[in-house]
Amino acid sequence: MSVKHQQVFGITPQVAKQILQVALSTGGQFAEVFMESATNEVFRMRQGKLESTNLSNVKGAAVRVIKEGTEVSASVTIATAEKLLETAKTLADSFVGEKTTDVAEFVEKEVNIVVNPRQVRGDDISKELDLLSGATRGAREYSDEIVQVIALLTKNERNIFVFASDGTWQTDYRCNTRLICQAIASDGKDMQNGSNSFGRNQGMEMFDGFDPVAFGKEAAFNAVEMLHAEEMQGGEMPVVIHNGFGGVILHEACVHGLEATSVAKGMSVFCGKLGQKIASDIVNAVDDGSQLDLWGSINVDDEGTPSKRNLLIENGVLKSYLVDKRNSFKMNHPITGSSRRESYKYQTTSRMTNTYFLPGDSTFEEIIANTKFGLFAKEMGGGSVNPATGEFNFAVNVAYMIEDGKITRPVKGATLVGSGKDVLLRIDMIANNLEYGYGMCGSQSGSIPTIVGQPTIRVSHMTVGGKGGNK
């Protein structure tokens, strides 16, 4: 929080108060000014050569007013005090009425600092280049079948400032840094893609002790393994989903449907299910933005609410939704520190941070040994869900068959589909090996960094797609 008292756009608390007063002048019950100054940097290396660099400055503000459930908002790039006052007036003019709510005294809350990026930028980019070269080398040296390697390093450094009529006065500083390696394997006929990703809400210090060569090698392993895999033969079967990015199943199949964005509008299969059983008894899940330095962590959310650990599912019972300020009025549900936006250009709303299943009692080996026939989904790809129907899909990037309690041959092209309300009830084993995966989640308020995580789990039966077989 080194930037606590910095000002962007010359907006002092006094000016912010004026803007909010104008915004509330026609009966608005809540008003907010959000300001942002951010830098995005991308370094892209292809085949060991630095191919491009992008550097973007993002700087702007958003003002919103809520009255009786209607939110009017404006996002403006040119955000001087005059412009924001004029914007507040335009927003207020959308309503007709007398002033009912005053701006509360701003209170700077002490916040527990969980992310504190340090070495964001050095004197030169040698550290960045070393990482990219290391990952590239690791991938290329793994196999002669690797024909192309792309390594990317992205840094998204953000300062945000929030003033709201409820007395909120918060700033936050974040830097989401991520290394990605993509390797392409070819045998002259087929081509397969393998990737690896590692991200934290930290500066370059996150790479102290990190081995980029091993990281690149893993991307290459995934590509080569799938190059020599058979096509998945589709059907319904038990599916063992491995730890780490496997947690995308929780993210897609359930938690998008717990976001107030869907729930407040009655557009989720989990509406009205608080206190009810939505998963098997062994399932516990959290969304926790308050973990030290994690990729999806934030000190405060984009409404200035401190992040916290939200227990979503306890022993199979739904305990909480993810709720932002606006929807908390509507749903009569406490706010959960989950309001996020890609930038001031998007309207903020309830989103995930670090979301994962808690560990269970089984071991990974027990789960495999107890599965007569099924799919072992080792590395998951992305997926999507329609929260209103709960129907989801996701790609499996690296998969194997399980036969007679043993992992046997690799299979490619497996896709999992299902319904969120069924799949959680079918989880019958959970291992004790919790790990995290690093993703970008795209939804209404833009693309934001989120962790998906889990220990290895088994789903008793699921539809698996694939084009193999002779039927």
Place this chain on the structure above:
Amino acid sequence: MTLDQIIKRGLELGLEAVEVYASTTESNSLKLDEGKLESYSMKELFSVSIRGLKNGKMANVVAESLDDQVIESLLQALARNVDQLDATEPEFMFEGGSTYQPVEELKSNYKDYTVADKVALLKKLESACLAVSDKIVKVGYCQYSETARKVQLKNSKGLDLSQSYSYISTFVGPLAAQDGQTAVGISGDINTDFNAIEVDRMIAESTQTALDQLGAGSIETGKYPVVFKRDVASEILSAFSSVFLGDSALRKMTILTDKVGQKVFGENITICDDPFCDVALIKSSFDDEGVPCVSKKVVENGVFNGFMHTLKTANFFGQKPTGNGFKSGGGAISAQPTNMYLQQGSLTKDEIIATVEDGIYVTDVGGLHAGLNPISGDFNVQGSGFVIKNGKIDRPITLFVVSGNFYEMMNNVDHIGNDIEKRFVGVACPTLKIKSLAISGK
């Protein structure tokens, strides 16, 4: 700083050529929920992307203000970064002085209408959807947006171009429910004339889609003839459009890399990229590098004619520029289609379905961003739709996976519909019937 001052300052810092691309976007969006305005959001956004060339290398920066200090520090970073690059393929900046085919400006009349008019339109959409059937329990999405954008492109080599456009987009998504099962139907409209927004079509399409999916069951795993609804066919073609791009060829991320001039698809397949296409919404004279856009057949009767290029990839492959260099994230240029479409055939959708004795009509797919491999051409996507029996739509089905390979599929298209979408944006495809695809279900 003005745009000209930015160019001048960039040259002073040792860059050999400097380009600025400034865009101003105004957009307003209204959402309705249960008869009430849920949100009204306004945006006034500005950004300037600056590219600098030195020794055949190109670096770029983006600013959201013309503030002297911000621009100066970004220009300095740009000058530093360009010296760090060591890619071997040379980059170029386009000279001014070309002749451009003029196009009519896309101009919407939305400013002639009040916010109240727009709210009234949404209320009509919502209430009319609810009135269609008791089973329509909610209109989850009811949204109107208007966008106006102005772009200016200038460089130190005499290029000075500008373009403006504005349009309206509207969409509605009713939710149908019965016996604990829910289904959503989405329909949208993109238009320039507020009065011409196709409200009735959206109501009919979206409610029918939702209602028809109620009671959807499962399907046995197997190989089936498949008819793709035109929206689905368009989504799949769009998701695979990268295989026709020069950047993909440069990165060896397309199987078409060594296939220029060869027959890659069935003879009935012709794919065009036409910046002046009559049925497309947006027409363009030039791309984001300032290169004149040209109309071309990417695939003609199954033969692959060549990639769509940026200046860099055209040079690398020794080809003429095609006017396909567009800005993507972060202001960098990559090859993208202008208006790409698969040339339509002669049959209606119903006539195509009538040719199928026992097959699947896929009306919606999910997971295209993850479930496909543009390199191998393999795809595995979540589907919903209908069983076709004896040439007629039978029962609704959901939660199955459609699997195939794009290259194989394009060699197995039996029928092509005559129903390409009007006012399409980006990529369009008519209804397609595929000989056989793997379906995984029960």
